[in-house]
Amino acid sequence: MSQEDITLTAGDAEVTLQPANGGRVGGLRVAGVQLLRQGDRFGCFPMVPWCGRIRDGRFRDGADVHQMPLNSPPHAIHGTARDGAWNIARTTTDEAVLTYDLVAPWPYPGRITQIAALTPDALTLTMSVETYDSSFPAQIGWHPWFHRTLDGGEPVRLDFAAAWQEERGDDHLPTGNRVEPRPGPWDDCFGMPDGVDVTLTWPGQLELKVASREEWVVVYDEQEAAVCVEPQTGPPNGLNTVPRLVTPLEPLEASTTWSWRRL
Structure with missing residues (x-):
């Protein structure tokens, strides 16, 4: 059964999970300060079974072409699982396991499992996509909306060193060319072959690192209220360009850890 929000606590950190609202992290408080933008569409939602945009909402699997709803015309964006209600498999004071069974419009049966594990100075999110058929x-990613400012302080600074930037076409999709990283503002995908490593610093308040063993991250900072740092298993339109196959023997798994320290 889908259920009410879950609250995890560890030290002075508190995480709210919203199974009924796409399995998203609804909030992260550190010492009472909310780090995530609030609202039904914000927090941090799982991007699965794909991340970012799919060109024209179509992807190919062998000889078959599948059409996804164009929820960001002319493209399909951010998967289907954020639109569904997730189930609670188990929960403790500082950890929760949520599951979501893939349904139409996604054409394949499968199960997504997401684990949220909280410590006093870190949150680790782990996701897997499994099939028995x-x-x-598929792709896995996370789309957090971090507040640009905390309690009226200075705006957040983003620091990262990418090996490349995926050149973005007029349609907001990667062209296939890799270019030298360019200055922001960004709605862009970057390559980090040694793993995603992005530091957000709210001067005098908090430093937070977004890390993942995956090598792609989308950085979006074109809105006034929030900035997004989105680790993912492939670039936008990756179902077509860099497909990762989920098989009955080999699920797709990924994780990201946000670790913080007070300044």
Whole structure:
């Protein structure tokens, strides 16, 4: 059964999970300060079974072409699981396990499991996509909306060193060319072959690191209220360009850890 919000606590950190609202992290408080933008569409939602945009909402799997709803015309964006209600598999004071069974419009059966584990100075989110039937391409990612300012302080600074930037076309999708990283503002995908490592610093208040073993991250800072640092298993339109196959023997798994320290 889908259930009410879950609250995890560890030290002075508190995380709210919203199973009924796409399995998202609804909030993260550190010493009472909310780090995530509030609202039904914000917090941090799982991007699965794909991340970012799919060109024209279409992806190919072998000879089959599948059409996803164009929820960001002319493209489909951010997967289907954020639109569904997730189930609570188990929960403790500082950890919760949520599951979501893939349904139409996604054409393949499968199960997504997301684990949220909180410590006093870090939150780790782990996700897997499993199938017991046909194989299919998939992606995993997370889309957090971090407040640009905390309690009226200075705006957040973003620090990262990417090996490349995926050149963005007029349609907001990667062209396939890799270019030298360019200054922001960004709605862009960057490559970090040694793993995602991005530091957000709210001067005099908090430093937070977003880390993942994956090598792609989308950085979005074009809105006034929030900035997004989105680790993911492939670039936008990756179902078509860099497909990762989920098979009955091999699930797709990924994780990200946000660790913080007070300044």
